[in-house]
Amino acid sequence: xxxxTQTPKFRILKIGQSMTLQCAxxxxxxxxxxxxxxxGMGLKLIYYSVGAGITxxxxxxxxxxxxRSTTEDFPLRLELxxxxxxxxxFCASSYKNTGELFFGEGSRLTVL
Amino acid sequence: AQSVTQLDSHVSVSEGTPVLxxxxxxxxxSPSLFWYVQHPNKGLQLLLKYTSxxxxxxxxxxxxxxxxxxxxxxxxxxxxxxxSDAAEYFCVVPTGGGNKxxxxxxxxxxxxx
Numbered sequence: 226x227x228x229x230t231q232t233p234k235f236r237i238l239k240i241g242q243s244m245t246l247q248c249a250x251x252x253x254x255x256x257x258x259x260x261x262x263x264x265g266m267g268l269k270l271i272y273y274s275v276g277a278g279i280t281x282x283x284x285x286x287x288x289x290x291x292x293r294s295t296t297e298d299f300p301l302r303l304e305l306x307x308x309x310x311x312x313x314x315f316c317a318s319s320y321k322n323t324g325e326l327f328f329g330e331g332s333r334l335t336v337l
Numbered sequence: 338a339q340s341v342t343q344l345d346s347h348v349s350v351s352e353g354t355p356v357l358x359x360x361x362x363x364x365x366x367s368p369s370l371f372w373y374v375q376h377p378n379k380g381l382q383l384l385l386k387y388t389s390x391x392x393x394x395x396x397x398x399x400x401x402x403x404x405x406x407x408x409x410x411x412x413x414x415x416x417x418x419x420x421s422d423a424a425e426y427f428c429v430v431p432t433g434g435g436n437k438x439x440x441x442x443x444x445x446x447x448x449x450x
Binding site for chain 2: 241256258261265266267268269270273275283315317319321322323324325326328329330331
């Protein structure tokens with residue numbers, strides 16, 4: 226059972242480039258999330274989804290987009306990378322509204 | 338709105354000594370509260386959760402936390418630290434629908450020989 230799988234683990238982007246962080250879960254969870262983690266700041270919610278076809282903004286959505294065409298996948302798109310988006314990104318999923326999230330191992334993104 | 342404050346950004350203990358990681362919450366009612374742990378270069382993992390069933394909550398790896406409404410606290414403790422406990426710990430509170438969580442700023446636990 227793989228759980229939550231994120232790719233890539235590391236990526237360096239130039240300012241203005243675009244990329245997609247992939248996230249897949251095999252636990253048939255309805256809820257999925259994208260967080261970013263910056264040193265000393267905890268985790269901030271970027272976007273979340275409560276089911277296929279439904280997405281909503283979190284605390285820090287600017288500069289990002291998401292889609293949820295299937296239960297399993299929840300990709301995060303950066304359209305015009307900026308240095309402020311240098312961070313570690315975590316995808317997570319949960320079965321229902323229990324507070325227990327299952328996290329991937331993270332994707333470290335550097336924008337130069 | 339619910340929020341949490343972790344009072345120490347870094348805590349250092351010797352192996353075999355007790356661990357205390359402090360968290361205060363802000364809420365107009367008794368919220369659900371969680372502790373998550375993040376080992377180096379890994380994702381986060383749920384350590385324990387409080388959902389009003391019992392004020393003393395036991396989690397994995399010998400950790401426990403006590404919900405104290407009078408002090409608005411939810412401190413994490415362990416009687417005897419192990420080297421493998423070295424990690425970052427996050428106090429977490431649900432905020433809003435969709436199972437959204439608000440994370441504290443984290444406490445880095447260092448365990449020395």
